[in-house]
Amino acid sequence: MRRLRPTRFALLVAVVATLALLCCGGTVSAILVGGLGEEDKSNTFSAFGCGQGDPIDENADMPSISDYGPQQIRNAAIIINVGRELQLPPRAWVVAVATAMQESRLSNLGHLGSANDHDSLGLFQQRPSAGWGTPAQVQDPIYASRKFYEKLQTVKGWERMSLTKAAQRVQRSAYPNAYAKHELIATEIVNKLANGAANAVGSSLAMVCAASGQIAASGWTAPVKAVVGSGFRTPQRPTHQGVDLIIGRYTPIAAVNSGTVSIVKCDDDRRGRRSCNVDGFPGKGGCGWMVEIVHAGSVMTRYCHMVQKPFVEVGQDVAAGAIIGRVGTSGNSSGPHLHFEVHMNNDRTSRGAVDPVDWMRKQGAPLGGEQ
Numbered sequence: 038m039r040r041l042r043p044t045r046f047a048l049l050v051a052v053v054a055t056l057a058l059l060c061c062g063g064t065v066s067a068i069l070v071g072g073l074g075e076e077d078k079s080n081t082f083s084a085f086g087c088g089q090g091d092p093i094d095e096n097a098d099m100p101s102i103s104d105y106g107p108q109q110i111r112n113a114a115i116i117i118n119v120g121r122e123l124q125l126p127p128r129a130w131v132v133a134v135a136t137a138m139q140e141s142r143l144s145n146l147g148h149l150g151s152a153n154d155h156d157s158l159g160l161f162q163q164r165p166s167a168g169w170g171t172p173a174q175v176q177d178p179i180y181a182s183r184k185f186y187e188k189l190q191t192v193k194g195w196e197r198m199s200l201t202k203a204a205q206r207v208q209r210s211a212y213p214n215a216y217a218k219h220e221l222i223a224t225e226i227v228n229k230l231a232n233g234a235a236n237a238v239g240s241s242l243a244m245v246c247a248a249s250g251q252i253a254a255s256g257w258t259a260p261v262k263a264v265v266g267s268g269f270r271t272p273q274r275p276t277h278q279g280v281d282l283i284i285g286r287y288t289p290i291a292a293v294n295s296g297t298v299s300i301v302k303c304d305d306d307r308r309g310r311r312s313c314n315v316d317g318f319p320g321k322g323g324c325g326w327m328v329e330i331v332h333a334g335s336v337m338t339r340y341c342h343m344v345q346k347p348f349v350e351v352g353q354d355v356a357a358g359a360i361i362g363r364v365g366t367s368g369n370s371s372g373p374h375l376h377f378e379v380h381m382n383n384d385r386t387s388r389g390a391v392d393p394v395d396w397m398r399k400q401g402a403p404l405g406g407e408q
Contacts, residue, residue: 086232086233086236087232087233087234087236087237087244087245087246087247087401088127088231088232088233088234088236088237088244089230089231089232089234089244090244092118092121092122093114093117093118093230093231095111095114095115095118099111099114100229102222102225102226102229103222103225103226105138105142105143105222105226108144109142109143109144110143110226110230112137112143112144112145112160112178113134113137113143113226113227113230114230115178115179115182116130116133116134116137116160116178116182116185117130117133117134117227117230117231117234119179119182119183119186120133120182120186123183123186123187124242125186125189125190126196126238126239126240126241126242126254127227127231127234127235127237127239127244127254128196128239128240128252128254128256129186129189129195130227130231130234130235130254131200131220131223131224131227131235131239131254131255131256132189132195132200132203132204132223133182133185133186133189134219134223134226134227135200135204135216135219135220135222135223136161136185136204136207136208136216136219137160137161137185138219138222138223139204139210139212139215139216139218139219140157140160140161140162140208140210141159141160141161141162143160144160145159145160145176145178146158146159146160146162146176147176156172158172158175158176159175159176159177159178159181160178160181160182161175161181161182161184161185161208162208163175163181163184163185169181169184170184185207188207189203189206189207192206192207196239196240197356197358198295198356199217199256199295199296199333199354199356199357200216200217200220200223200256200295200333201213201214201215201216201217201333204216217333217334218333218334220255220256220333220334221333221334221336224254224255224256224400224401227254233401234254235253235254235255235401236253236254236255236401237253237254237401238251238252238253238254239252239253239254239255239256240252246401247401247402248262250262250291250358252357252358252402253400253401253402254401255400255401255402256294256295256357256400257293257294257357257397257400257401257402258291258293258294258357258358258402259291259293259397259402259403259404260282260290260291260292260293260338260340260375260377261282261284261288261289261290261291261364261375262284263282263283263284263288263374263375263404263405264282264283264284264405265280265281265282265283265394265404265405266280266281266282266283266374267280267281268280268392268394269390269391269392269393269394270392276387278378278387278390279339279341279376279377279378279379279390279393280376280377280378280392280393280394280404281374281375281376281377282374282375282376282377282404282405283372283373283374284364284373284374284375285364285373286344286363286364286365286366286373287344287363287364287365288363288364288373288375289360289362289363289364290340290343290360290361290362290363290364290375291357291358291359291360291361292330292338292355292356292357292358292359292361293330293332293338293357293397293402294330294332294333294336294338294357294400295332295333295354295355295356295357296330296331296332296333296338296354296355297330297331297352297353297354297355298328298329298330298349298350298351298352298353298354298355298361299329299330299331299337299351300327300328300329300351301327301328301346301347301349301350301351302326302327303325303326303327303346303367304323304324304325304327304341304368305317305321305322305323305324305325305367305368313325313326313343313346313367313368314345314346314367315367316365316366316367316370317342317366317367317368317369317370317371318369318370318371319369319370319371320369321368321369321370322368322369323368323369324339324341324342324368324369324376325341325342325343325365325366325367325368325369325370326341326342326343326344326345326346326347326362326365326367326368327339327340327341327342327343327347327368328340328343328347328349328361328362329385330355330361331383335381335382335383336379336380336381336383337379337380337383337384337385337389338377338378338379338380339376339377339378339379339380339385340361340362340375340376340377341368341375341376341377341378342364342365342366342367342368342370342373342374342375342376343362343363343364343365343367344362344363344364344365344366344367344373345362345363345365346362347361347362348360348361348362349361349362377393377404378390378393379391379392379393379396379397
């Protein structure tokens with residue numbers, strides 16, 4: 038085990054001392070992501086960087102990613118290269134790749150005969166009869182990608198939209214909600230081909246890693262900028278299904294990704310009393326004022342211990358970064374903090390829970406101020 042330098046040891050002691058409080062009725066288990074030297078963080082963010090400056094070599098051997106083969110990934114590389122040439126930020130690349138995944142599975146479609154959707158052709162199923170170009174043009178991946186991006190740029194505010202809304206404004210599909218399910222794999226493809234570009238700030242050409250409060254090209258952002266206190270399923274708290282983000286009362290809480298609010302409630306006392314507008318205490322039970330949001334890819338996030346009734350309602354669509362409530366200490370809590378959980382397959386139980394620190398890092402939106 039490597040020995041910490043004296044200055045780092047002092048910093049570690051100081052932060053732990055600052056966190057000497059109980060969260061959610063348990064003891065602190067400090068993860069301390071961020072705050073140390075670069076060599077300490079070299080393996081904590083991602084295996085990728087935050088964007089490749091040079092174009093991707095489309096003639097190089099391409100990997101298979103998920104269930105997409107080398108030729109399909111080569112088409113994704115073309116889409117990314119055209120976006121870069123047009124000086125569009127990496128969020129546009131993720132949107133374009135996900136759209137082509139839905140329309141053609143990243144394959145350059147010719148005429149499909151009786152199975153064809155009108156005269157739809159190419160990576161994006163663009164229709165010559167609708168003015169997208171000649172049949173030969175829309176079957177040219179470079180031309181088709183350029184036309185997609187040009188139309189995307191006419192959509193006001195596309196950078197702040199959910200991926201499915203931005204894609205639908207361009208495509209006008211009969212299945213407007215179909216694009217969202219491809220966002221996670223599109224993010225993976227962009228990251229692998231362009232050195233982690235989906236980890237960069239999505240609306241910037243600078244290819245700077247997204248920090249807390251910024252939305253990555255993946256579409257994800259941190260809920261608050263705060264130190265991670267009690268961790269996910271630690272030895273001290275094996276049933277702790279999320280992490281506690283230590284931050285002051287009334288701090289705004291952001292939705293970490295676009296999605297639909299599925300639960301808003303006062304989950305305060307397992308004996309049936311509902312008193313979320315007062316401070317909680319260890320052992321009281323419940324999440325206090327809480328929100329759950331369902332995102333693309335059947336991912337669900339949970340936000341607990343808010344100080345007052347949340348600002349959103351069940352069924353409401355929210356964008357990444359939208360303020361959904363404020364930090365408090367209601368429910369089973371002994372100090373102001375945000376308890377944050379991530380669940381897979383829309384499974385609200387402990388079976389669906391995953392480590393939020395690991396998950397958010399992979400989305401380019403690390404917790405705890407990590408860069």
